[in-house]
Amino acid sequence: MSVKTENISIEDLLNKVKEYDEIPEDLSLIRNAYEYAYKKHFSQKRITGDDYITHPLNVAWILTDVNADAEAVAAALLHDTIEDSDSTYEEIKDLFGENVAKIVDGVTKINRLKFTSDSEQMAANQRKILVGLSSDVRVLIVKLADRLHNMRTLYVLSEAKQKRKAKETLEILTPVAHRLGMYKLKSELEDLSLRYLNPDAYYDIVEKLNLKKTERDEAVGKMLDEVSNLLTEHNITHEIKGRSKGIYSIYNKMNKGKKFEDIYDILALRVFVNTEQECYLALGLIHSKYKPVPKRFKDYIAMPKTNLYQSLHTTVFGIDGELFEIQIRTYEMDRIAEYGIASHWSYKENKKVNNKDQMEQKLEIFRSIIELNEDASTPEEFISNVKKDILFNDSIYVYTPKGDVIELPNGATCVDFAYRVHSEVGDKMIGAIVNDSIVPFDYVLKTGDIIKVNTSKLSKGPNKDWLNFVVTSHAKNKIKAFYTKREKDENLSKGAEIFEKALRRRDLGVNETLDKYLDLILDNLKLKDLDDLYISLGSGKYAVSNVMHLITKKENAADKILKKSSSRIKKATIKNDVLVEGMNEIKVTLSGCCKPIPGDNIIGYITKGSGITVHRSNCKNILDLDERLINVKWNEDITKKFPTDLLIYTNTDDNLLNIITLATANNILIDSVTTITKSEFKIYSITIMVENKNVLDKFIIDLNNSGFVNKVERQVN
Numbered sequence: 063m064s065v066k067t068e069n070i071s072i073e074d075l076l077n078k079v080k081e082y083d084e085i086p087e088d089l090s091l092i093r094n095a096y097e098y099a100y101k102k103h104f105s106q107k108r109i110t111g112d113d114y115i116t117h118p119l120n121v122a123w124i125l126t127d128v129n130a131d132a133e134a135v136a137a138a139l140l141h142d143t144i145e146d147s148d149s150t151y152e153e154i155k156d157l158f159g160e161n162v163a164k165i166v167d168g169v170t171k172i173n174r175l176k177f178t179s180d181s182e183q184m185a186a187n188q189r190k191i192l193v194g195l196s197s198d199v200r201v202l203i204v205k206l207a208d209r210l211h212n213m214r215t216l217y218v219l220s221e222a223k224q225k226r227k228a229k230e231t232l233e234i235l236t237p238v239a240h241r242l243g244m245y246k247l248k249s250e251l252e253d254l255s256l257r258y259l260n261p262d263a264y265y266d267i268v269e270k271l272n273l274k275k276t277e278r279d280e281a282v283g284k285m286l287d288e289v290s291n292l293l294t295e296h297n298i299t300h301e302i303k304g305r306s307k308g309i310y311s312i313y314n315k316m317n318k319g320k321k322f323e324d325i326y327d328i329l330a331l332r333v334f335v336n337t338e339q340e341c342y343l344a345l346g347l348i349h350s351k352y353k354p355v356p357k358r359f360k361d362y363i364a365m366p367k368t369n370l371y372q373s374l375h376t377t378v379f380g381i382d383g384e385l386f387e388i389q390i391r392t393y394e395m396d397r398i399a400e401y402g403i404a405s406h407w408s409y410k411e412n413k414k415v416n417n418k419d420q421m422e423q424k425l426e427i428f429r430s431i432i433e434l435n436e437d438a439s440t441p442e443e444f445i446s447n448v449k450k451d452i453l454f455n456d457s458i459y460v461y462t463p464k465g466d467v468i469e470l471p472n473g474a475t476c477v478d479f480a481y482r483v484h485s486e487v488g489d490k491m492i493g494a495i496v497n498d499s500i501v502p503f504d505y506v507l508k509t510g511d512i513i514k515v516n517t518s519k520l521s522k523g524p525n526k527d528w529l530n531f532v533v534t535s536h537a538k539n540k541i542k543a544f545y546t547k548r549e550k551d552e553n554l555s556k557g558a559e560i561f562e563k564a565l566r567r568r569d570l571g572v573n574e575t576l577d578k579y580l581d582l583i584l585d586n587l588k589l590k591d592l593d594d595l596y597i598s599l600g601s602g603k604y605a606v607s608n609v610m611h612l613i614t615k616k617e618n619a620a621d622k623i624l625k626k627s628s629s630r631i632k633k634a635t636i637k638n639d640v641l642v643e644g645m646n647e648i649k650v651t652l653s654g655c656c657k658p659i660p661g662d663n664i665i666g667y668i669t670k671g672s673g674i675t676v677h678r679s680n681c682k683n684i685l686d687l688d689e690r691l692i693n694v695k696w697n698e699d700i701t702k703k704f705p706t707d708l709l710i711y712t713n714t715d716d717n718l719l720n721i722i723t724l725a726t727a728n729n730i731l732i733d734s735v736t737t738i739t740k741s742e743f744k745i746y747s748i749t750i751m752v753e754n755k756n757v758l759d760k761f762i763i764d765l766n767n768s769g770f771v772n773k774v775e776r777q778v779n
Contacts (some may be wrong), residue, residue: 649673661755
């Protein structure tokens with residue numbers, strides 16, 4: 063199969079258009095579009111080495127095969143200007159009109175989609191998005207022509223890219239061409255895709271076809287003459303052509319177990335007549351002379367396909383007993399069969415009348431069929447999923463600034479979009495920009511919108527009022543969860559303060575009291591843990607007097623005096639990092655297992671002969687210890703950096719430089735790094751030097767907001 067890419071000039075294109083449209087204004091629009099595109103793409107080259115303008119010229123040339131209107135041809139010439147030059151939608155709209163600008167904009171948006179066909183469902187979703195984003199069917203047709211020319215020059219790409227592009231074309235775009243009824247374009251896309259996906263099979267079929275070509279052409283020629291004579295004898299004006307079977311179609315049948323020799327519709331004729339009545343007359347005459355194969359007759363005239371295709375299909379035993387597939391249709395039916403919805407651009411019936419209204423009417427029929435079709439059982443009926451997923455009624459498709467598609471329910475707002483991107487994006491949202499314009503939080507989105515969410519690390523979280531207008535359950539649940547957690551945290555802090563004040567009024571130490579009485583309190587009040595106690599006190603579920611009542615007060619005066627004196631922390635020398643209750647001169651060591659830093663809640667452990675080791679309060683190594691623990695606190699005058707360990711889970715291959723950059727920005731030193739590789743992603747174990755927990759927390763937040771980090775954990779050895 064030769065590569066069909068043409069060295070076309072603007073004069074060639076205009077002459078081709080003149081075959082069906084000689085309106086001066088239309089030709090002027092096309093010439094102006096070419097001159098604008100030529101200027102914008104000047105000096106740009108394709109990977110083939112050709113001037114870039116050859117690509118839009120070829121795309122426009124492909125559209126003339128379907129008698130495309132002037133706006134569509136102009137849009138084809140301009141379709142890459144927004145994406146690959148400094149052109150804007152507004153500029154194209156001012157120069158060439160709103161319709162052209164909308165087509166160009168639609169193609170640009172589709173080109174920004176990140177297609178993937180990793181699964182059949184994913185491919186189906188991508189196809190639905192394509193249809194859903196194309197309010198004007200010409201967007202889809204220009205996109206298909208664009209892909210066809212790119213496939214014709216696919217040989218310049220690497221093998222891996224060839225296969226990826228061919229797979230995407232075969233699984234996502236050719237079914238769209240099929241549903242639009244554009245069989246000629248679809249067939250070439252399929253054959254080109256097979257050529258790169260499975261070259262051995264492709265060239266094997268080509269070789270088999272070439273070997274049998276002379277014999278096949280002779281049989282088709284004889285059958286054509288006999289059928290033509292038969293129709294002429296009965297005064298039916300007609301035209302007959304031999305029809306070639308697509309290579310991909312043959313490959314599909316062989317893939318299902320058929321032998322090449324058994325694919326009978328390789329021998330095929332297509333009969334064209336003037337009227338629908340003559341279709342049936344021709345069929346009757348052919349059946350009267352050639353025995354039809356049972357169950358191979360299909361009447362798509364009485365019952366057209368959902369993409370408006372009409373034709374009579376029959377298979378008969380022809381010359382020398384060879385099987386021939388014969389299709390019978392009118393010329394109008396053939397135009398629809400070859401070019402589908404695009405066929406309704408015709409200017410031939412009345413050149414003074416713009417027939418785009420007829421095309422749009424057909425498009426509405428097409429969309430209605432999509433909505434009414436409820437059979438989603440086969441890949442060929444993929445568009446029926448549009449109804450199932452309520453694409454046109456209850457779903458919209460919008461973009462991130464990078465071109466990723468987000469599906470949302472109808473009525474969704476900028477806040478719904480933010481939470482769909484990521485929970486933290488929603489929590490930190492401070493504003494939104496839609497299509498380059500600032501909009502309010504409750505702005506209702508529509509398909510095709512490009513949304514940028516502005517966030518701030520200083521944000522205090524979502525506004526409760528957002529619950530009044532968000533429509534997705536995800537956004538509602540995340541906003542409620544944020545306030546539930548905030549309320550829980552506030553009650554936790556408030557309850558701890560209430561409890562500690564009550565103990566201080568009674569000259570009781572917090573740690574000693576909890577060591578002795580926590581289990582008693584939890585059992586009596588039916589609480590889970592200390593946090594549950596504090597939350598219950600902070601929320602007012604229990605009064606602190608109830609808790610104090612449970613604590614014994616039968617301590618003698620001497621005990622109280624001892625506790626009072628020991629609860630006062632004596633001033634240590636300025637050199638000590640941690641101050642210890644009642645002890646001024648004692649060796650204090652920071653634990654190596656949990657590596658506490660200023661700002662951490664800490665507890666001291668009295669070691670035998672080695673002074674006091676300081677741990678984080680939640681360190682697993684001291685959780686089960688009841689004895690030899692002592693209250694300690696950080697010296698407020700220290701300014702040095704302390705080591706602590708982090709595990710950083712990334713979602714890409716190599717981001718060590720980015721981690722170092724973020725650390726430097728936070729005035730953090732990286733002491734050591736170990737790389738732990740899992741699958742294609744990397745996990746880093748790092749030891750950093752940091753002043754306090756506030757600095758550490760900010761660094762962790764920056765990592766989580768970076769886009770290349772999935773999770774950060776602080777280690778305890």
